[in-house]
Amino acid sequence: MSLPHAILTALLEKPSSGLELTRRFDRSIGYFWPSTHQQIYRELGKLEQAGHIRVLPAARPARGQKKEYEVLPAGREALREWVALAEDPRPVRDPLLLRMRAAAVVGAPGLAGELRRHLALHREQLAEYLEIERRDFPPERTADEDRLRRLVLRGGIDLETFWTGWLTRAIDELDGPGPEGGSPDAPTP
Amino acid sequence: MSLPHAILTALLEKPSSGLELTRRFDRSIGYFWPSTHQQIYRELGKLEQAGHIRVLPAARPARGQKKEYEVLPAGREALREWVALAEDPRPVRDPLLLRMRAAAVVGAPGLAGELRRHLALHREQLAEYLEIERRDFPPERTADEDRLRRLVLRGGIDLETFWTGWLTRAIDELDGPGPEGGSPDAPTP
């Protein structure tokens, strides 16, 4: 039940059309709740149906024609209620860790390479977050409502820092001592 | 496409029935790929259909009667192929970060409490992982095939360490300086 609330948040920050929303997702909310345009359009329909948002009167409704949405009081209220809810962290679900577990059983040629590839990706993401921090949250100003947004960004940064750290250590250990990849099926000759 | 491979891995470690598998998931593979018994039974059916696993002859097939599965060579091969695949990390999808973002817009009464609740949960999980490390991976022995399993566990530990660290700092900042919760709708009087 997160996507509709992600959309409400984005629309409250700025009324937008479906495509604008999609683009903005790609470089803000989408970092921790990614979504395709198809999904967004579908959800916009449902939100309008539910009376949580409406099309801005300025825009005329025609296929292939821009439709700007804005949040209605009911939508704001729904979002507020959702924020107040207690919700447990969703369980981790990570294929890479799973594959390492499988590699322990059936052998792991090339696993170190895959880890390096992931490391590069996470480093990239980390750099992107740091750039955003530099640009949007310079050390001096700590405007009050920005504090939460800043914390969220910090979360992203810390998360990528965890990954780069762990991957680095894992790679070190894998192609450092002993047989490469730890494969029981292909021990070092 | 991860669940079937998670199951193959578990079955290679030890042939099991559906329910045994479910239980073992809860305290090993399930930490990073949780799954319900319904899902597991369904997947076991598909894997058998595909010729990747089979029912051990010892067990007789009757409703309400235990069925032990073992992995066939084809299944082992399929798992090996999957391990060798390159697969990008799946995008983060975290409702808590999303809610903080929403809180920046509609106000956040009680958010700090929710963060504390999450902190407690993550501390618990961390303790569980550390206990497993203490029990299964004492510092001296580093048996070769265990290296990967140990790294995976390390991943879990580091991940929970990230969460507890970030949450602690977030809580500090939230109810430390300035108005509580950073709510724009309910500024401190």
Place this chain on the structure above:
DNA sequence: CACCGTTGTGCAACTAGTTGCACAATGGCG
């Protein structure tokens, strides 16, 4: 003007995970 790339909206089918429930076999207990 005809073509084509871009912007914009959207449907349909599929995949994977969740929730709720049904029901058979077994073994212990009153």
Place this chain on the structure above:
DNA sequence: CGCCATTGTGCAACTAGTTGCACAACGGTG
């Protein structure tokens, strides 16, 4: 013996996310 908790298997319906595609409007270019 009849009841019931436990172990064990499984179906059905639902929810959310993914993939593939269709098609309208607009603006520029040959």
